[in-house]
Amino acid sequence: MSPVTSVVKRMWLLLAVSAVAIVAALGIYRLHRVFGAHEHPAVMAKAVIDVPLFNPKQVIYEVFGPAPTARIAYLDPDAHVLQLPDVPLPWSQTVTTTLPAVSVNLMAQSAADTIGCRIIVNGTVKDERSVTRPKALTFCQVTSA
Template sequence: MTRVLGRLWIPVLVVVVAAAGVAAVKNAREIFGSNPVVVTPITSDGAEDFNPKVVTYEVFGSGGTAEVNYVDLDGTPQRTGSVSLPWTLTLRTTNPSASPNIVAQGDGSEIGCRITVDDVVKEERTATGMNAATFCLVKSA
């Protein structure tokens, strides 16, 4: 009989500890309210509920044309090629943040860029010199 009890006490102890653990976890879930799982309806707080951010890129200068490269509001680099000055592009997004960036090089002696977000100028730079180049960057719009 002692031999049988000597072999069974460890498995019995494991079962008792596992049952106590299951009971403790079940009790803790009931106390802290994780049962039932909260399901948020799809229609609440969607991106379409936000007012879109309006970002405007502008390039201006003394020359007639400029090479313009910019990062769109999804973070993808875009190249426009040679554009007439002044040049403007307006983009809209419902993303919570964006990082507008523009680089321009003109064929004149002066060039400038400006980034506005919701009609507020966030960055503006000008440069002078032969085939002047400039950039504007807003880290978080």
């Protein structure tokens, strides 16, 4: 018996596993190429149309009435709730934002029988309410401006 056949008899299983592994690797590589797994990623181009800048919006909150003070809570354009106890009336707060849309809210309560509120956006009154009743409570709301 020749030395080559004795090596093949001892190593046949290793050679068979190696051959199967090589054939499987080549098959997987070909399947990846068929289904596009090795293609280069798409390059994102800059948009031709630039997004226009939004004009700043000026939001003015106002609370008025005959009472000397009021409790006020309001939602600013950044969606932060601010609470102010015992604020002297008349009261006003101005906020400027560059957001494309503004949703703001204002609530006021006084110990008097009358209270009113107003929200002005860019010089236009968007909401105004007045209430007459004991311990008057009112709110103003602008959902989108």
